Amino acid sequence: LGFTAQRTMQAAQKLYEGVDETGGLITYMRTDGVSVSPEGLAQAREVIGKEYGPAYVPAEPRHYKVKAKNAQEAHEAIRPTNIARHPDSLRLESDLQRLYELIWKRMVASQMEAARLDRTTVEIETSDGLTGLRATGQVVTFDGFLAVYEEGRDEKQKGAEGDEGEDDTSRLPALKEGAKAKVDAIRTDQHFTEPPPRYSEATLVKKLEELGIGRPSTYASTLSTLRDREYVRVDKNRFYPEDKGRLVTAFLEQFFRKWVEYDFTAALETRLDEVSAGDLNWKVLLREFWQDFHAATQAAGELRTTAILDALNESLGAHIFPDKGDGSDPRECPLCHQGQLSLKTSRFGAFIGCSRYPDCKYTRPVASPSAEDGSAESGDRELGVDPATGHPVQLKIGRFGPYVEIAPPDGEKPKRSSLPKGWSPASLTLDQALRLLALPREVGVHPEDGKMITAGLGRYGPFVLHAGTYANVSDIDEVFEVGLNRAVALLAEKRAGRPGRGAAAAPLKDLGAHPETGE
Numbered sequence: 001l002g003f004t005a006q007r008t009m010q011a012a013q014k015l016y017e018g019v020d021e022t023g024g025l026i027t028y029m030r031t032d033g034v035s036v037s038p039e040g041l042a043q044a045r046e047v048i049g050k051e052y053g054p055a056y057v058p059a060e061p062r063h064y065k066v067k068a069k070n071a072q073e074a075h076e077a078i079r080p081t082n083i084a085r086h087p088d089s090l091r092l093e094s095d096l097q098r099l100y101e102l103i104w105k106r107m108v109a110s111q112m113e114a115a116r117l118d119r120t121t122v123e124i125e126t127s128d129g130l131t132g133l134r135a136t137g138q139v140v141t142f143d144g145f146l147a148v149y150e151e152g153r154d155e156k157q158k159g160a161e162g163d164e165g166e167d168d169t170s171r172l173p174a175l176k177e178g179a180k181a182k183v184d185a186i187r188t189d190q191h192f193t194e195p196p197p198r199y200s201e202a203t204l205v206k207k208l209e210e211l212g213i214g215r216p217s218t219y220a221s222t223l224s225t226l227r228d229r230e231y232v233r234v235d236k237n238r239f240y241p242e243d244k245g246r247l248v249t250a251f252l253e254q255f256f257r258k259w260v261e262y263d264f265t266a267a268l269e270t271r272l273d274e275v276s277a278g279d280l281n282w283k284v285l286l287r288e289f290w291q292d293f294h295a296a297t298q299a300a301g302e303l304r305t306t307a308i309l310d311a312l313n314e315s316l317g318a319h320i321f322p323d324k325g326d327g328s329d330p331r332e333c334p335l336c337h338q339g340q341l342s343l344k345t346s347r348f349g350a351f352i353g354c355s356r357y358p359d360c361k362y363t364r365p366v367a368s369p370s371a372e373d374g375s376a377e378s379g380d381r382e383l384g385v386d387p388a389t390g391h392p393v394q395l396k397i398g399r400f401g402p403y404v405e406i407a408p409p410d411g412e413k414p415k416r417s418s419l420p421k422g423w424s425p426a427s428l429t430l431d432q433a434l435r436l437l438a439l440p441r442e443v444g445v446h447p448e449d450g451k452m453i454t455a456g457l458g459r460y461g462p463f464v465l466h467a468g469t470y471a472n473v474s475d476i477d478e479v480f481e482v483g484l485n486r487a488v489a490l491l492a493e494k495r496a497g498r499p500g501r502g503a504a505a506a507p508l509k510d511l512g513a514h515p516e517t518g519e
Contacts, residue, residue, distance in 0.1 A: 199239050226245070344363075393434065402428075403419060439457050
């Protein structure tokens with residue numbers, strides 16, 4: 001459905017609370033069970049016979065078992081409380097309608113007769129016999145449960161234009177030998193092998209189930225923790241590892257390998273089941289776990305920081321020190337060409353620095369110097385000259401990321417600005433750098449109090465500011481173009497809503513006027 005775990009749970013809760021004289025719309029519980037009560041099976045078979053005909057009702061009710069480990073099979077499956085309630089007969093919100101329709105279809109389809117398909121190979125030849133085409137697929141002779149539900153079919157059919165027919169490439173129409181084929185179009189396509197796709201929420205949970213890690217009630221919190229701690233970022237519903245996540249993973253694999261192995265967690269779940277069944281003393285389990293784990297934590301705590309960083313340099317070498325392709329040392333400092341690059345730590349987190357510090361002050365973020373779009377962050381470089389001052393404008397890579405700077409005469413403080421998210425250092429132009437360095441800019445005078453409104457870029461993104469109130473701007477480009485009317489509207493919306501970041505909180509108590517200023 002494209003739902004997040006949280007949205008799905010919220011929608012299910014709303015469905016459950018939609019109670020009338022016959023009870024809620026669906027049974028609602030934390031379960032991965034697939035068993036259905038006899039009353040539910042009988043009702044499903046009755047609905048199938050009435051809606052689709054006797055041919056779609058199997059001779060016996062179908063019973064299922066879960067293959068995943070630690071399944072909560074004591075609970076009944078999530079299903080409609082009244083299967084006779086067809087989705088078309090209900091008027092629900094869009095998300096609720098989609099969720100109820102999914103539950104209803106899967107429940108009904110699970111009790112229908114099996115589909116029957118003929119495996120078919122079709123060979124098409126030109127009249128001169130020089131060109132031949134072959135298609136291998138299936139021909140449906142009886143649709144069975146496919147009349148109600150086919151996993152993935154509906155979603156793929158709703159894809160972008162031009163994707164028609166891709167929802168089931170192995171499905172063939174009914175054909176007869178010797179029939180003539182009409183050629184609508186001929187095209188040639190070149191295809192390349194694609195790497196396996198990154199995990200989404202659904203595929204990661206499926207993998208956890210296969211490995212026997214965790215339980216259904218823990219998966220939502222596990223995925224939330226990955227995002228909340230910024231171990232991963234989500235792009236187009238796919239997980240991409242962040243540097244913080246790579247560092248934590250490398251540290252655990254180096255010093256706590258036993259406890260992060262897949263089979264350890266799965267085996268621990270099995271032993272916990274033995275405790276709950278009364279076959280194992282819980283004190284014995286805790287003692288066996290704590291003895292080894294406590295020794296490992298003590299050993300890691302006694303390590304020097306340099307030893308830990310050396311281990312992480314070795315583990316993450318391919319990511320943070322990629323091969324340059326010319327045979328040179330990937331860890332050679334690009335600034336002084338004498339020191340070695342290494343992970344370093346500060347109160348703001350990890351970064352890459354030169355071993356000759358403080359003689360060489362080269363630093364860059366932990367991320368690989370090759371950007372994901374294939375462009376290289378080549379480090380410090382000059383972008384051009386500021387026409388207003390004649391001073392050079394430089395791009396630099398610091399421990400907190402890339403930034404631009406106008407280099408002033410000796411003794412003056414340089415003006416700097418960090419690059420906003422989405423701006424590639426490799427493709428940065430002088431014009432873009434000058435626009436960043438011109439921030440904050442004055443938008444205009446507020447019509448109510450005559451105070452100036454400014455637009456700028458802060459740690460939380462682009463904003464407009466007036467009298468201590470910050471209002472977020474949706475896009476960095478708007479900061480350079482936002483006008484007075486738009487800025488006033490954004491500030492009014494911010495003040496009308498609840499106090500947020502940058503807005504003054506409501507006072508708990510008025511303590512009186514200041515004796516000197518009267519404020």
